[in-house]
Amino acid sequence: MTGPRKRRSVNRLVFGMVVLVVIVGALLVDAYAGAAFQPDHTAGAGRRSTVPETVTKGGPVIDTRNGQLRTYRLPVKTIALTFDDGPDPWWTPRVMEVLRRHGVHATFFVLGARAARHPGIVADLARDGHEIGVHSFTHPHLERLPRWQRELEYSQAQLAVVRATGRKSALLRLPYTSGPGAVDDARWGLVREAGELGYLTVMADTDSQDWRGAGADAIVRAATPQGDWGSVVVMHDAGGDRAETVAALDRFIPLMRSRGYTFTTVSEGLTRAFGGQRVVVDTPATLVDRHRSLALVTAVSLAGWVVAALGVLLLVVGVLTIARTAALFLLAGRHARRRRAADWRWGPPVELPVSVIVPAYNEKEGIEAAVRSLAGGDHPGGIEVVVVDDGSTDDTAALVAALGLPNVRVARVPNGGKPNALNVGVELASHDIVVMVDGDTVFERDAVRHLVQPFADPFVGAVAGNVKVGNRRSVVARWQHIEYVIGFNLDRRLYDVLRCMPTIPGAIGAFRREAVLDIGGISHDTLAEDTDATMALCRAGWRVVYEERARAWTEVPTTLRQLWLQRYRWSYGTMQAMWKHRRSLVQRGPSGRFGRLGLPFVALFGIALPLLAPVVDILFVYGLFQPSRLVTTGLWLAMFAMQVLTAVVAFRLDKEKLRPLWVLPLQQFVYRQLMYLVLIQSFGTALTGARLRWHKLHRAGSAGTGMTGGAPAGAGRTGGPVGAGPARSATGRHYRAPATRR
Missing domain, CATH: 3.90.550.10 (Spore Coat Polysaccharide Biosynthesis Protein SpsA; Chain A)
Known part of the structure; x- marks a missing residue:
């Protein structure tokens, strides 16, 4: 085999290898982006020998940026609704519909893998005035990963947010964490590392426990703050059937308002806590970030199409x-x-x-x-x-x-x-x-x-x-x-x-x-x-x-x-x-x-x-x-x-x-x-x-x-x-x- 015939044979072989590499690559991307995870509540606390008391007894917002440690609480009678693990193409729009009907803005901590698959939903959240935070890319146990992989989890999730909103978020909620009292030595290391990367760690005062499947009444009771304290309340807009969450949310908002509570986002709540001094938690994305975000979302989307096509085949x-x-x-x-x-x-x-x-x-x-x-x-x-x-x-x-x-x-x-x-x-x-x-x-x-x-x-x-x-x-x-x-x-x-x-x-x-x-x-x-x-x-x-x-x-x-x-x-x-x-x-x-x-x-x-x-x-x-x-x-x-x-x-x-x-x-x-x-x-x-x-x-x-x-x-x-x-x-x-x- 010589000359043009040999070149054609080589070209066909190369083409076949390229197709194979694309398929394998798409499967790997889809497997990574679609990694399964357990609900946040399954993680328990370990030793706390190095965790400052300022953290364990402080507010749900922890700032370790610039080598300093500060914790913040929301003002009294103030609730910041937060939603984890989304976006979900079915449940997130229904949560948005309830919030829109009651005129409430919330903070959504999105998973990068889901945001890359559904950037339009994240964009709709931002247009409705909701706040977007980062909840990692695949929801792993971050303390089990090397630092370079943790940074990759944050940066990829950030790129997915950039692609949907055109802005970078400084809000981060670590997977498998709830309130400050659950921060152990391992998670404290993650919080400090997040501050070095420029993130403000947001935990929760109140867990609605909507993952239990105990019904809307139980969710409302669990989400209700004690006394008149301000509270960051965590709910979920993805990760399963969230019909109970939607029903509870529709009852929870008017109930809390009748008790004198107001609803806000995390950043607006901090602004109120600082006496009106505005807290900036997002910045415009650079051109490089936009290009990288386009590449990421395209890869995830292509992988999803390939897997869907293989499913049909x-x-x-x-x-x-x-x-x-x-x-x-x-x-x-x-x-x-x-x-x-x-x-x-x-x-x-x-x-x-x-x-x-x-x-x-x-x-x-x-x-x-x-x-x-x-x-x-x-x-x-x-x-x-x-x-x-x-x-x-x-x-x-x-x-x-x-x-x-x-x-x-x-x-x-x-x-x-x-x-x-x-x-x-x-x-x-x-x-x-x-x-x-x-x-x-x-x-x-x-x-x-x-x-x-x-x-x-x-x-x-x-x-x-x-x-x-x-x-x-x-x-x-x-x-x-x-x-x-x-x-x-x-x-x-x-x-x-x-x-x-x-x-x-x-x-x-x-x-x-x-x-x-x-x-x-x-x-x-x-x-x-x-x-x-x-x-x-x-x-x-x-x-x-x-x-x-x-x-x-x-x-x-x-x-x-x-x-x-x-x-x-x-x-x-x-x-x-x-x-x-x-x-x-x-x-x-x-x-x-x-x-x-x-x-x-x-x-x-x-x-x-x-x-x-x-x-x-x-x-x-x-x-x-x-x-x-x-x-x-x-x-x-x-x-x-x-x-x-x-x-x-x-x-x-x-x-x-x-x-x-x-x-x-x-x-x-x-x-x-x-x-x-x-x-x-x-x-x-x-x-x-x-x-x-x-x-x-x-x-x-x-x-x-x-x-x-x-x-x-x-x-x-x-x-x-x-x-x-x-x-x-x-x-x-x-x-x-x-x-x-x-």
Whole structure:
């Protein structure tokens, strides 16, 4: 890969990484901004060995700025209503409505994370004449954090206030604090530190205890000051259902006024205490502060949108997964029961002679075993094997010729790609039924015989066989084994029942010559020639079926790089084929039926669902840092259990052992993410219209090592567990592009 092609590949990779970083970053921001906290009342007081008596017995407003210590109380018969933990998009406006109706201004100590999400509500508070104070960004236990993180909590909350109001507030209420009497050594350190940062610490004289949920009457009683003392009263406008708070507030204000109390903000109360000397608790924000606040609020908002979008995608994934599982259980089960019925027959036995076409390009590792297995099949009508050597540069053709098998012949052609080799084979074939096989595939002895039986039905134009994995010792191969049994063989049963089969595997497929000629032969238009041809057959009105008894063994990639290259081309080729046949969506007849049934199935379950499936894992990890972690874990386990159940059903229907399923959990976190990235890259390539070159995958000639029975001479047996193979050609991915298409 050189020049512009390499740059495009790098650009797509960089773009994918940027998208991933944005998503992860958004989740981290949202997790941080949405951190859960407990109500203030849950914190108890510790030791007070260093706390001055001036603080513990002083007023609720503590000023430690400029290295000095002063405490202040409000004048008698004066109440400063304060609200913590907001803003809340539902309850804060209702609190504002009560205050507006009674003509009262209050002080709202906002959380930066909430203010960043709802800056409009904070702006409305300021416009109504209410005072805004800082209550940290995420409401943590500040004494447990290092100083730099505490300062970050204050500064981020301040920026959220700046974004909403254009001003910086000097009022601070520390989380998990109430009155001055509860200040211990740890909190005293926080108060002094706040003064060094320029903040005036505001506590409370009276706690309304609206967090108890004891009713409006109890809230009114708890909020009522003792005697005629002035009081800073704390309530909450967020953090749960605040209906009782709103109801109590509507009664508390006229009740206190009837007793001669007046209501004010904290700063106005201090101004009265100082004999009219104005106390300034906010200042205009600088241009730098405004820019920083814009960046913060944008980040939090973007994170919220990303999480909301992922939530919608999660819903889509859930619906698709349930729909696919239900369809598979109903239709695949129906297919299996019908085929295994004692009276099931395709029709009269098909004993016509068969031509097997083997396109081969540099297949010396496995070509001998493949040809022996084909030539030694037990089909009673006889088998002709035509090996089309597509310009191989190794000894592929010579090795086949040296076998000296009477029913095998070799045709050498210049390299023109797999579709060209297949078309040459069709021309050279002596019989009307042709089987197309990859050069690294080993057939079981009865595979050809079973594969051609559906042609007893004159409407059947092609038959998809059952591909098995021969080399499944590595974890990567086992992952493919699981995926193919569930994702391909089980799907083929569904597609067979619905009569909209989208792909005949290149490793084992049978065709009527008439049907192949009817669609103009195998096309070069896409990189998934098998899918392209199958879709064309369906659109032409031919029935395409699945014969599970016709089994062939192939070799799958054993490294992640080889797997990536193979799947990249498969995914891109499938997208090409879907785009090529898109007009079937609006056509009538067989073409329209396939377009409105088969294409949506492939789009939803072959592309959309695998592409979106990692959302489940992403939100699972994200949910572990949220209060609802148990619910999140339960939902993920339910989704995983559904996949396990599907896997068990698929393995049973395919008569497979369940032992390989032990790698299924690891597959969820590694293999699925790889397939996700492959689809992303393929989709990007499809959007840009870039062309891909063929990649030669390394083969070891181990396709037949997993065969458990019915193996032909020379095809090797190990008695290993039966596996499943790829949905389309493996060897075909070895071909170089024809010279005219480079």
